[in-house]
Amino acid sequence: MPEMTPAQLTLLEARIAEVWEIGSRLGLRPFPTHFEIVPATVMYEIGSYGMPGRFSHWTHGKAYQVQKTLYDYGLSKIYELVINTNPCHAFLLDTNTVLQNTLVAAHVMAHSDFFANNAYFARTSRRMLDTVSLNAERIERYEFEHGEAEVERLLDAVLSIQEHVDLYATEDEGQPTEVPPARQPGPYDDLWRHDRRAQPDDATKPPQRRSRRRPAEPVRDLLAFIRDHSPVLDDWERDVVSIVRTEMQYFIPQIQTKVLNEGWASYWHARIMRELDLSTDEHVEFARLHAAILQPSPRRLNPYHLGYRILLDIERRYGESRLFEVREVENDISLIRNYLTRELVDELDLYLYERQGDELVIVDKDWQAVRERLIGELGGNQTPVILVEDGDYEGNLELYLRHSWDGRKLDLDWAEKTMEHIYRLWGRRVWLETKADDQSRLILSYHPREGHKQHR
Amino acid sequence: MFSISLTRDDWSLHRKGAIDQARHMQKVKEAIKQNLADIVSEQSIITSDGKKLVRVPIRTLEEYRFRFDPNSYPQVGQGEGDSKVGDVIGRVGPGQGPGQGKQAGDQPGIDYYEAELTVEELGKLIFEDLELPNLEEKRLRELESEAVRFTDIRKHGPFANLDKKRTIRENIKRNAKRGTPRFGGIKNDDLRFKTWDRDVKRESNAVVIAMMDVSGSMGTFEKYISRAFYYWMVRFLRTRYDHVEIRFIAHHTEAKEVTEEEFFTRGESGGTRASSAYQLALQMIEERFDPASWNIYPFHFSDGDNWPSDNDLCRRLAEQLIDRCNQFGYGEIRQGRYAYQSTLMHTLERIHSPKLVTVTISDKADVYPALRRFFGPEAREVARA
Known part of the structure; x- marks a missing residue:
């Protein structure tokens, strides 16, 4: 495929300006946006790293290889790539036609608007490009100081639990509660009777030594807990944990709003493109491209399509102004809960399927079952919630984790492998409480000397 | 503040993805x-x-x-408007997926x-650190027979190599261009010299004699294991050494030299007399591979189910083979059977020689350790001891 010529570039620039004018008139309020034309290899690299300049790791290389292979065989095409920063950065493929890139620009404009106005992005760092570059430099320095293999092993371990970050953790969460100072007797002591009933020994027993590794309430930010309390990590290793956590915190809102964000962008690229003065040929090309982007898939839900259709339905039922409200306050979970109706499930022909022998068979079409399952798959709910119960289990600095049960079974094989990674970070026996097939309590433990154990 | 901008930079030196991919x-x-x-x-x-x-x-x-068990929950999909419970939307067969x-x-x-x-x-x-063990230095030097062959013509060279016929022809050609097609007035430009190459013919001096039991007691598994072993051994030798000869012997009660193709494809039946193979190997060495100039490596794979009356003879012949060779490898395949006391393995183990290397294979996964035992760094340690 030929690259864009200078003439085409000029045309594209004019088109993007037009897109911006139309979008702004219709109510979009994006960040200033910088577009960059790149070759496919760079596009796929940025796609597989999440953003340009991130640290090196073989998992990124693996993602890159997959992307590139699919592209080389013509099986996939990244249509747009946009980074949530202010100014916003977007990448366009230099082998795309002017029309394709115009559509992408319209799509990007809506993403940029979403980043700027959706509540879940309010706390994300808008200077993340700088941050990830600095992070990459630090990791490179650690590679130099401690050896590439050592850093790689550490990253392998940290990345295995990178999803276990709590966006809403306050800074002091996970810290041990202070032991309250002994009270002086006073005239109103009888008022405290109710409290004492809850802790009957409080007055008689000397205050118990509380390990600083024992959170008052279970915490779900595994990375923060390990960073702060691991008995074995060096400072540079804690820094690596911190780097991964910071970057993941940045990506989480994107995971939480995939359907809504893509639906929003698709809704707007369609509207803006219809307002552009296109030739007949270009109209045909646009229609074909739009259909390809929104193509439903029998096995995997296309988030573009689902989001787009829900938004169209909202517009039809409540008017356009509601759309802007939705883009401000909802995420995928709340969007599905609030707006996926029975009629829509039927209209979209959504179903549940599972593997039976070698066949994939439709097993349910009930709209509520579909909705519940969808909620389980979206918005970060596809990651099990793992809570740190105790970082000083058995008074031996062992790490006791509990899988917060929501009715879904863990992949025990994978859990065991993940526990090996956690051991690398904690250095003491790691425990994990979950449930077995029959719903009974199941506790796994791992220590390299004794291997994996299951306790009931 | 700008609201939009568009640039195109040079990314040709950008290689991060490629490096991590590597x-x-x-x-x-x-x-x-x-x-x-x-x-x-x-x-x-x-x-x-x-x-x-x-x-x-x-x-x-x-x-x-941490993830949920991917197979215990249904997934959400989307049809074209007419899907029903019970519809099959796809298949997952073995080997599917890109x-x-x-x-x-x-x-x-x-x-x-x-x-x-x-x-x-x-x-x-697989072959990274494998090599023929115990190769003897003095014999390692390949016999090179040299012949001189003139292969090219040039304009410069020693006069002893002057190509007179071509020089005369060039002279006549040059004169003809000037209208006088005859010989005479030779100039430097007419001179043509022969040049030569040294044609080095190498003669290999390592030979591997692959012996395999093809008797009736060798079941599918046993045959498969021996073939797997020899398959990799042959590939290894061909990859690593340009000039190693490989001879194939198949035996039951009688031994026969066979071609490589026959060796890997033919099935036989009957009883087992391993001595026949050893006898033939000895004869081969006698006739074609003088131990003074050859590194010799006999290998034998069998289920060990040899005729008991043949065992003594086997031992004597094996001893003779070991005398003449650099390493004698014996692999016995015993799957799920109790260890016979009368197997060939027990017979051979009574020979105490560092040049005898034996392995027992009871599982498919043992083939690779067997290769390493015969050709790996460990084998060289043993051989040196």
Whole structure:
């Protein structure tokens, strides 16, 4: 495929300006946006790293290889790539036609608007490009100081639990509660009777030594807990944990709003493109491209399509102004809960399927079952919630984790492998409480000397 | 503040993705090496034509994390408007999926990562640190027979090599151009010299004698194991050494020299007298491979189920073979059977020689350790001891 010529570039620039004018008139309020034309290899690299300049790791290389292979065989095409920063950065493929890139620009404009106005992005760092570059430099320095293999092993371990970050953790969460100072007797002591009933020994027993590794309430930010309390990590290793956590915190809102964000962008690229003065040929090309982007898939839900259709339905039922409200306050979970109706499930022909022998068979079409399952798959709910119960289990600095049960079974094989990674970070026996097939309590433990154990 | 801008930079030196991809490929290779024992005995490879791509499952490159059991919950899909409960929307068959990492993992039930490589690449990994053990230095020097052959003509050279016929022809040609087609007035420009190459003919001085039991007691598994072993051994020798001779002997109660193709494809039956093979090997050495100038490596694979009356003879012949060779390798395949007291292994083990190396194979995964035992660094340690 030929690259864009200078003439085409000029045309594209004019088109993007037009897109911006139309979008702004219709109510979009994006960040200033910088577009960059790149070759496919760079596009796929940025796609597989999440953003340009991130640290090196073989998992990124693996993602890159997959992307590139699919592209080389013509099986996939990244249509747009946009980074949530202010100014916003977007990448366009230099082998795309002017029309394709115009559509992408319209799509990007809506993403940029979403980043700027959706509540879940309010706390994300808008200077993340700088941050990830600095992070990459630090990791490179650690590679130099401690050896590439050592850093790689550490990253392998940290990345295995990178999803276990709590966006809403306050800074002091996970810290041990202070032991309250002994009270002086006073005239109103009888008022405290109710409290004492809850802790009957409080007055008689000397205050118990509380390990600083024992959170008052279970915490779900595994990375923060390990960073702060691991008995074995060096400072540079804690820094690596911190780097991964910071970057993941940045990506989480994107995971939480995939359907809504893509639906929003698709809704707007369609509207803006219809307002552009296109030739007949270009109209045909646009229609074909739009259909390809929104193509439903029998096995995997296309988030573009689902989001787009829900938004169209909202517009039809409540008017356009509601759309802007939705883009401000909802995420995928709340969007599905609030707006996926029975009629829509039927209209979209959504179903549940599972593997039976070698066949994939439709097993349910009930709209509520579909909705519940969808909620389980979206918005970060596809990651099990793992809570740190105790970082000083058995008074031996062992790490006791509990899988917060929501009715879904863990992949025990994978859990065991993940526990090996956690051991690398904690250095003491790691425990994990979950449930077995029959719903009974199941506790796994791992220590390299004794291997994996299951306790009931 | 700008609201939009558009640029195109030069990205041609940008290689981060490629570098991490290379690291990933390196890890794939490491993972394969860890799994070589399983991969080496993979039937699809042994029976392939050698050019085929093989798919190797790699579990160590999985990005493990806490996840829900992918097979215990239904997934959400979308139809075209007319789907019904009970409709089959697809199939997951073995070998399906493009084998490119995550792609396959997106479908329920297929959740491992596969790498694709050629048998040749695989061979490189397997053979990396293998070599013929105990090669003797003084004989290692290949016999080179040299012949001089004139192969080219040039305008300069020693006069002793002057090509008179061509020089005269050039002279006449040049004169003809000036209208006088005759010989005379030779100039430097007419001179033509012959040049030569040294034609070095190498004669190999290592020979491997591959012996295989093809008697009736060798079941499918036993035959398969011996073939798998020899398949890799032959590939290894051909890859690593340009000039190693390989001879094939198949035996039951009688031994016969066979071609490579026959060796790998033919089935026989009948009882077992291993002495017949040893006898033939000795005879081969006697006639063609003088131990003074040859490194000799006999290998024998059998289920060990030899005629008891033949065992003594076997031992005597094996001793003679060991006298003449650099290493004698014996592999006994015993699957799920109790160890016979009268097997060939017990007979041979009574010979105490560092040149005798034996392995017992009871599982497919033992083929790779066997290769390493015979050709690996460990074998060289033993041989030196």
